[in-house]
Amino acid sequence: MPTSISDTSGKWGFPGKCDIPLRTLDNFVKTITQEIQPDFIIWTGDNPSHTPWQSNYDEVYNSTQTFVDLLVKKYNYTKPVFVAFGNHESSITDQFHPYNKTKNAEFLSTMQLINKNWIKTEEEKSTFLQYGYFTTKYLNTNLRIISLNCFLCDTFNFYLIKNPTDPFNQFKWLENILRSAEILKEEVFIISHIPPGDTNYLSECSKRFKAIVDRFQNIIKGQFYGHTHYDEMKFIPEYFNSSEIAGVEFVAPSLTTYSFQHPSLRVFEMDEDTKILFNYIQYRLNITEANLLKNDEEPKWKIVYNANEVKNYLLFIFLIFFFYFFSIFLFYIYLLYFT
Ligand SMILES: [Zn+2]
Numbered sequence: 001m002p003t004s005i006s007d008t009s010g011k012w013g014f015p016g017k018c019d020i021p022l023r024t025l026d027n028f029v030k031t032i033t034q035e036i037q038p039d040f041i042i043w044t045g046d047n048p049s050h051t052p053w054q055s056n057y058d059e060v061y062n063s064t065q066t067f068v069d070l071l072v073k074k075y076n077y078t079k080p081v082f083v084a085f086g087n088h089e090s091s092i093t094d095q096f097h098p099y100n101k102t103k104n105a106e107f108l109s110t111m112q113l114i115n116k117n118w119i120k121t122e123e124e125k126s127t128f129l130q131y132g133y134f135t136t137k138y139l140n141t142n143l144r145i146i147s148l149n150c151f152l153c154d155t156f157n158f159y160l161i162k163n164p165t166d167p168f169n170q171f172k173w174l175e176n177i178l179r180s181a182e183i184l185k186e187e188v189f190i191i192s193h194i195p196p197g198d199t200n201y202l203s204e205c206s207k208r209f210k211a212i213v214d215r216f217q218n219i220i221k222g223q224f225y226g227h228t229h230y231d232e233m234k235f236i237p238e239y240f241n242s243s244e245i246a247g248v249e250f251v252a253p254s255l256t257t258y259s260f261q262h263p264s265l266r267v268f269e270m271d272e273d274t275k276i277l278f279n280y281i282q283y284r285l286n287i288t289e290a291n292l293l294k295n296d297e298e299p300k301w302k303i304v305y306n307a308n309e310v311k312n313y314l315l316f317i318f319l320i321f322f323f324y325f326f327s328i329f330l331f332y333i334y335l336l337y338f339t
Contacts (some may be wrong), residue, residue, distance in 0.1 A: 010291030015257045019049045020148050024263065026070060028255060030068065031301050033075035036267055040079055040138060043067075044226035045086025045193045050258045052093030057107065058215055060089055064114050072117060080139065081118045084147045085132060086193040087154050087200070097159045098167035101171045103129065108132055131168045137186075139307075143221075143275050144181050146174065146191035147251035153205035157171070164202055178216040187275035195225035195249045197234050199261075206286050213247040214239040220247055220267075221275040229254040229261065231282065250280070262287050265301065279308045287297075291316075 012027075013020045032038065047063040048055050071077045087094045089111070097103045108129050112119050119128050121136070128134040132149035151157050152167045166172060181188050194201050196209040211222055214234050232251040238244040253264035262284050269279040283301045290299035 010287070012285075012288045013257050013263070014085075015260050015262055015287055017050075017258060017260075019256045020064045020259050020263060022066070024287075025067065025255070026303075027072075027298060028263065028265065028285070029067070029070040029075050030078075032265065032299075033077045035301075036265075036283075038079070040268060041071075041077075042189075042191050042224045043083045043180075044083055044191060044224060045084050045254075046088045046226060046254075046256075047086065048088050050088070051258070052088060055088075055091050055093070057091045057110075060091055061110055061114060061180065064089070064111070068117075081115075082136070082145045082147060082189075082191055083115050083118055084191045084193055085149055085151060086093055087150055087156070090151065094151070094154050094156035095159060096132070096149075096154075096157055098152055099159065100163065104132070105129075106311045127173075131170065131173075132166075133170055133173070142184075142186045144177075144186045144188045145188050146177055146188060148190065150193040150201075153196070153202045153209075154194060154201055155200050160202065164204055165206075166208070171205070171212065175212060178212065178219065182216065184221055186219065188216070188219050189222040189224065189275075190220060191224045193225060194227045195223075195232075195234055195251050197236070197249070199227065200227065210236050211239055211244070217246040222270075222277050223247060225249055225251045225256060227251070229256065229259040231264070232233040250277075253282075257287060279306065281306050293305070 008014070009018055009021070011021075012024050032041070047067060048060050049063070073083070087137065090096050090107070096107075112125060119125060119134060119136075124136050126135045131153065133147055135144060135146045136142055149168070149170060152160075152170045154160070160167060177189065195208045213223075217238075229250055230251070231253040234249040235245050236247040236249065238246045249264075250268075252266045253261065255263045255265065257263060264285075265283045267281045267283065268277050269281070270277050281303055282305050284304045285299055285301050290314055292298060
């Protein structure tokens with residue numbers, strides 16, 4: 001709650017303990033559909049507002065439906081969308097019962113209906129309706145998307161206290177899917193909400209997930225998460241050689257302003273043949289500037305960095321330091337032997 005007039009939200013929102021208004025969500029969907037026009041969208045959940053103890057399932061369904069309606073009906077996006085749950089897609093937040101299918105039936109069937117454009121084959125539906133995870137393909141390519149149910153590894157899901165060992169056999173299923181993907185020469189993207197290794201992710205799950213990534217690093221070409229709200233990247237080391245990297249978890253910063261930041265969206269660039277990600281571009285909407293616009297003006301998203309340029313910049317900084325210390329070394333040699 002705002003405590004002074006300077007804390008109150010403007011027309012487009014407020015970077016504080018405050019989620020975005022509907023018009024900012026509309027502006028975001030308009031930007032991605034009309035300007036960026038991606039080939040597909042990865043949507044990693046947490047759609048309801050950050051009022052976990054006041055929310056109910058109607059709010060969860062309405063917030064998810066609102067985004068789907070904007071995307072599909074208002075802005076006519078017809079390309080694939082790959083979805084995963086967030087830990088707020090529940091009432092109460094984080095709570096999902098993995099040992100009582102009846103309890104989940106209404107929740108999962110409603111979420112499937114809302115996402116029916118993207119969870120649609122009989123096999124996808126059947127797996128999702130039972131467990132909340134599923135796998136699908138990107139059109140007729142060899143790119144397989146695996147969407148994991150983060151509730152099954154959520155530290156704050158108290159239903160897991162009973163038995164936290166691979167509820168709903170999610171990791172066993174993941175291994176089977178990856179094994180068959182390997183045989184079929186498919187490339188794989190894993191999407192979920194809470195990144196493995198995070199403090200909100202059970203340590204037992206993190207260990208097993210990292211071992212799976214190590215085993216299947218040859219086909220896992222991308223991992224995409226949200227949850228933290230921050231712009232992060234986590235590296236998974238190889239199981240038996242921690243100096244080598246087995247996989248990278250891309251954690252995109254959030255659309256919400258709830259953690260005192262401006263809304264973000266991220267665009268990845270992928271090689272169509274190999275499915276290797278070779279760059280990403282980070283966009284931001286400056287809410288403070290947006291709130292100063294005239295009434296009929298729409299704010300514009302701006303590129304804040306391009307990952308490849310950051311990489312080159314870091315290399316440039318490294319070279320400066322390298323030549324600096326190398327010249328000191330040469331000077332030292334000169335003093336030692338030539339004076
Ligand atoms: Zn979350």
